[in-house]
Amino acid sequence: MQQEHRPLGRPRQDHKEKPTKNVILDVATRLFLEQGYQVVSMDDVAKKCGVTKATVYYYYKTKADLFTDAMVQMMIRIRKRIFDILSADKPLKDRLLEFAKAHLQATVDIDLKGFMKEAKTSLSKDQLQQMKEAEDKMYEVLEQALINAMEKGDIPQGHPKLGAHAFVSLLTVGNYKDSDQKPIFPSIDEMTEQIVDFYWNGLAK
Amino acid sequence: MQQEHRPLGRPRQDHKEKPTKNVILDVATRLFLEQGYQVVSMDDVAKKCGVTKATVYYYYKTKADLFTDAMVQMMIRIRKRIFDILSADKPLKDRLLEFAKAHLQATVDIDLKGFMKEAKTSLSKDQLQQMKEAEDKMYEVLEQALINAMEKGDIPQGHPKLGAHAFVSLLTVGNYKDSDQKPIFPSIDEMTEQIVDFYWNGLAK
Amino acid sequence: MQQEHRPLGRPRQDHKEKPTKNVILDVATRLFLEQGYQVVSMDDVAKKCGVTKATVYYYYKTKADLFTDAMVQMMIRIRKRIFDILSADKPLKDRLLEFAKAHLQATVDIDLKGFMKEAKTSLSKDQLQQMKEAEDKMYEVLEQALINAMEKGDIPQGHPKLGAHAFVSLLTVGNYKDSDQKPIFPSIDEMTEQIVDFYWNGLAK
Amino acid sequence: MQQEHRPLGRPRQDHKEKPTKNVILDVATRLFLEQGYQVVSMDDVAKKCGVTKATVYYYYKTKADLFTDAMVQMMIRIRKRIFDILSADKPLKDRLLEFAKAHLQATVDIDLKGFMKEAKTSLSKDQLQQMKEAEDKMYEVLEQALINAMEKGDIPQGHPKLGAHAFVSLLTVGNYKDSDQKPIFPSIDEMTEQIVDFYWNGLAK
DNA sequence: CATGAATGAGATTTCATTCAT
DNA sequence: AATGAATGAAATCTCATTCAT
Known part of the structure; x- marks a missing residue:
C-alpha cells in the first residue's frame, strides 16, 4: 500500500x-x-x-480502513511535529508554549477520544489497536521531554505520563466556546500563555 | 406530560x-x-x-429532539449533583476530591465536545444553543465555587473560568487507557488523588 | 349518523x-x-x-368515509346553489353568467376528476359510486335547465348532457394561470363574460 | 447520462x-x-x-425529481405530437378533429391540473415552474394554429389563448363517465365529432 | 363524547459495498 | 487505474387505525 x-x-x-x-x-x-x-x-x-x-x-477496501489510515498517518505527522518542537534547545516552558500555540492555531480541534467512541462499533479490533498505538506514541514524545526535564532538574520529580496527558487535556480548554461563541480568552496568544502558566503553577500558589 | x-x-x-x-x-x-x-x-x-x-x-418528533432532550436533562442532573458536592462545608480541595471521584466512578465518560461535533450537522441551531447553555451552566457551578474560595482567600486570585474548565478537562485524563487498556493509575482512588494534586499544585513546585 | x-x-x-x-x-x-x-x-x-x-x-370510521361524506355533502350544497341560480326568472344566458361568476369567485377550484383518480385506490366501490352519483346529480340540474330552454326555443335543439358538461369544463379555463401566474383574462368579470360568450357562440360565426 | x-x-x-x-x-x-x-x-x-x-x-435523486422529469418529458412529446397534427395541410376543423381523436384515444386521461395540486406541496418552486412552462408550451402550439387560421380568415378574429384552452378543456368532456360507467356518447368517433362541432359552433345558432 | 397511548405497515432516502468493463 | 451501474440493508419518519379509559 x-x-x-x-x-x-x-x-x-x-x-x-x-x-x-x-x-x-x-x-x-x-x-x-x-x-x-x-x-x-x-x-x-x-x-x-x-x-x-x-x-x-x-x-x-473499506471505510474503516480509510479512516484508520487517515488517523494513523495524521498522528504520525503530529508526533513528528511535536518532536521537532520539543527538541529545540530552549527552556522547557518555552517549548511547551510553542507546542501549545501550534496546537491552538490549528483550525480543527482533534478530539481523539470522540473519534474512538464514534468508530468503536465500526472498526476492527486491529484497527482500534493501530489507532491506540499511534496515540500512545504521540503522548510518549511529550512524556520523554518531561522525563528529560526531570532528570536535568528543570522540573521536580513527578509522574511524567500524568504530566503529558494533563498538558494535552488542558489544551482542549483553548477550544472551548460558550453559548455566545466566546472563548475563555480573547486571543490565541493570551490563551496559550494562561494555559501554560496554569499547567506550570497549578491552582495553588 | x-x-x-x-x-x-x-x-x-x-x-x-x-x-x-x-x-x-x-x-x-x-x-x-x-x-x-x-x-x-x-x-x-x-x-x-x-x-x-x-x-x-x-x-x-425527531431523533435530534430526543438527543437534545436527553443531553440537556442529563446536564441538568449533573449540575445539581456538582452543586450538592461543592456546597458541602469542607475545604475546597476536599470538595474537589469528592467531585473528581464521583466523576471518575461514573461508568460512562461524557465527551460533550465529541457529541457536539457529531451532532452539529444534525441538530438545529436552537438545539445546539440549548445544549451549549446547559453545558455553560454546569461549568458555572464550579466556577462559582472557585470564586467563593478566592474571596475567602482559600486559593489565590486567578481566572475562575479557566480554573473550572481546567479541572474538568484534567478529569478526562482519568478515563485514558493506553493501547494495552491500562489506565495511567491502577485505582480510581489513586487516580483521583493524583489528578487533584496536579490541579492543585501545577507542574512546577 | x-x-x-x-x-x-x-x-x-x-x-x-x-x-x-x-x-x-x-x-x-x-x-x-x-x-x-x-x-x-x-x-x-x-x-x-x-x-x-x-x-x-x-x-x-375511516379516512375514506370522511372524504366521501365531505365530498358528497359538498356536491349536494353546490347542486342546491346551482339550482337556485338557474331557477331565476331571467334569460338563460344571464343565468349562465351568474352561475359562471359564482363558480369563478369561489376561492378553491374543485377538480372532481383529480379527486376521483387520487382516491380511486383508497375508496370502496360503494364510496366511489356515492360520489359519482352526487356528481351526476350536479350536472343534471344544469342539463335540465338546458332542456327547458330548448323546449321553450331559447336555444336550438341539441345534446343537453354535452351542453352541461361543456359548460362546466369551460369554466375550468377560468382558473388557469400560466407560468408567470397570469390568468387568461385579468378580471373575474371579463373572464366570466368571455367564457360564457364563447360557450354561447362557439368558435365559428 | x-x-x-x-x-x-x-x-x-x-x-x-x-x-x-x-x-x-x-x-x-x-x-x-x-x-x-x-x-x-x-x-x-x-x-x-x-x-x-x-x-x-x-x-x-428524489421522487419529486422523477415526477418532474416524467411529466415534462411527456409534455414535450405531446407537444410534438400536437404540432405534427396541426401542421397538416387540411382545413382547421379537420385538424382539430384529428387532434381530438388522438387525445381521446389515449388510454389515460391527463389531468394536469390535478397533478399540479397534488404535487404542489411536494415539488420545489423550480420544479413547479418547469412543469408550468412545459404546459404553457403545449397550449402555445394550439394557440398558434388558431392565430394562423384567424389571419387566413378561416375563423373569425377572437381570443386565441381562450380558444386554445377552451378546446383542451372541452376534450375532457370526452373522458367523463357517469355513475353507470357510461360515457356521454357511445363511440369515440361520435364523441370526437360532437365535441369538435360544439366547439366550432357554440351553443347558440 | 373524547382522549392519550400505542402500533404495524410502509414511505422516502442514504450508503457502504461490489462488479463488469 | 478508474468508473458507472447496481444493490441490500438499514435509517428516519409518517400515518391510518385501535383501544382502554
Whole structure:
C-alpha cells in the first residue's frame, strides 16, 4: 500500500502534483476531522477528490480502513511535529508554549477520544489497536521531554505520563466556546500563555 | 406530560413504574452516551425500551429532539449533583476530591465536545444553543465555587473560568487507557488523588 | 349518523356554535379541496379542528368515509346553489353568467376528476359510486335547465348532457394561470363574460 | 447520462434494448398518470422496472425529481405530437378533429391540473415552474394554429389563448363517465365529432 | 363524547459495498 | 487505474387505525 519512493527517471508528462491515493487520504483526513467518522460518507470523500466512489474503494477496501489510515498517518505527522518542537534547545516552558500555540492555531480541534467512541462499533479490533498505538506514541514524545526535564532538574520529580496527558487535556480548554461563541480568552496568544502558566503553577500558589 | 405525583386513590391496574416517556429518555441517554449520536438508531432505542419506533416518535418528533432532550436533562442532573458536592462545608480541595471521584466512578465518560461535533450537522441551531447553555451552566457551578474560595482567600486570585474548565478537562485524563487498556493509575482512588494534586499544585513546585 | 334536529327545550349553557361533527366535516372539506385526498392526514384535520385524531375517528370510521361524506355533502350544497341560480326568472344566458361568476369567485377550484383518480385506490366501490352519483346529480340540474330552454326555443335543439358538461369544463379555463401566474383574462368579470360568450357562440360565426 | 447514439463496433454482450434510465422514466410516467403522484411509491416504480429502489435513486435523486422529469418529458412529446397534427395541410376543423381523436384515444386521461395540486406541496418552486412552462408550451402550439387560421380568415378574429384552452378543456368532456360507467356518447368517433362541432359552433345558432 | 397511548405497515432516502468493463 | 451501474440493508419518519379509559 505504501509507494512513497519517487519513480526513477523522468517523471511522466502529466506530472500531477499528488498521486490519487494521497489526495484521497488528505481529503478524508480533513473531512473526518471536521465532521466525524459516521457523518462523512465515502461519496463525500470521492466527490471532494473529484473521483468516483469506486476509485476510493480501489485504494481502500473499506471505510474503516480509510479512516484508520487517515488517523494513523495524521498522528504520525503530529508526533513528528511535536518532536521537532520539543527538541529545540530552549527552556522547557518555552517549548511547551510553542507546542501549545501550534496546537491552538490549528483550525480543527482533534478530539481523539470522540473519534474512538464514534468508530468503536465500526472498526476492527486491529484497527482500534493501530489507532491506540499511534496515540500512545504521540503522548510518549511529550512524556520523554518531561522525563528529560526531570532528570536535568528543570522540573521536580513527578509522574511524567500524568504530566503529558494533563498538558494535552488542558489544551482542549483553548477550544472551548460558550453559548455566545466566546472563548475563555480573547486571543490565541493570551490563551496559550494562561494555559501554560496554569499547567506550570497549578491552582495553588 | 409530566405526571410525577402519584394519582390519588387506587392505582391503575397496570401500575407501570415509570411512564414510557421517561423510560425512553433514560434508555436514549445511556445509549447516546455509550455509542454516540449517529450510531444509535431510533429502532435501537425503541427495542431497548420494549416499544415500537412509532412510540418513540410519539414522544419525540425527531431523533435530534430526543438527543437534545436527553443531553440537556442529563446536564441538568449533573449540575445539581456538582452543586450538592461543592456546597458541602469542607475545604475546597476536599470538595474537589469528592467531585473528581464521583466523576471518575461514573461508568460512562461524557465527551460533550465529541457529541457536539457529531451532532452539529444534525441538530438545529436552537438545539445546539440549548445544549451549549446547559453545558455553560454546569461549568458555572464550579466556577462559582472557585470564586467563593478566592474571596475567602482559600486559593489565590486567578481566572475562575479557566480554573473550572481546567479541572474538568484534567478529569478526562482519568478515563485514558493506553493501547494495552491500562489506565495511567491502577485505582480510581489513586487516580483521583493524583489528578487533584496536579490541579492543585501545577507542574512546577 | 345524522342528528340534524335541534334538541327540544332550552339549549345547554355551553351553546357551542357548531356540533363537533360539523366542524370536522367543514374543516375536512376545505383541506381536501385545497390539498387533495392523499396529502391531508387525519391528524391535519384533527389539529385544525382543535380535537384529537381519536375524536375524528369517533365520528368517521375511516379516512375514506370522511372524504366521501365531505365530498358528497359538498356536491349536494353546490347542486342546491346551482339550482337556485338557474331557477331565476331571467334569460338563460344571464343565468349562465351568474352561475359562471359564482363558480369563478369561489376561492378553491374543485377538480372532481383529480379527486376521483387520487382516491380511486383508497375508496370502496360503494364510496366511489356515492360520489359519482352526487356528481351526476350536479350536472343534471344544469342539463335540465338546458332542456327547458330548448323546449321553450331559447336555444336550438341539441345534446343537453354535452351542453352541461361543456359548460362546466369551460369554466375550468377560468382558473388557469400560466407560468408567470397570469390568468387568461385579468378580471373575474371579463373572464366570466368571455367564457360564457364563447360557450354561447362557439368558435365559428 | 445521455448515450442515445449506438456505440460503434460490436454491441455489448448484454444488448439491453433500452437503457435503465429510460425504462424507469417510461414506467414512472405511466404509473403517475394512472394513479397520481402520492399513490405511486418509488418501490412501485422500481418493482415494475425489475430493479431495486436504490437503482431508481441512482438515476433520480428524489421522487419529486422523477415526477418532474416524467411529466415534462411527456409534455414535450405531446407537444410534438400536437404540432405534427396541426401542421397538416387540411382545413382547421379537420385538424382539430384529428387532434381530438388522438387525445381521446389515449388510454389515460391527463389531468394536469390535478397533478399540479397534488404535487404542489411536494415539488420545489423550480420544479413547479418547469412543469408550468412545459404546459404553457403545449397550449402555445394550439394557440398558434388558431392565430394562423384567424389571419387566413378561416375563423373569425377572437381570443386565441381562450380558444386554445377552451378546446383542451372541452376534450375532457370526452373522458367523463357517469355513475353507470357510461360515457356521454357511445363511440369515440361520435364523441370526437360532437365535441369538435360544439366547439366550432357554440351553443347558440 | 373524547382522549392519550400505542402500533404495524410502509414511505422516502442514504450508503457502504461490489462488479463488469 | 478508474468508473458507472447496481444493490441490500438499514435509517428516519409518517400515518391510518385501535383501544382502554
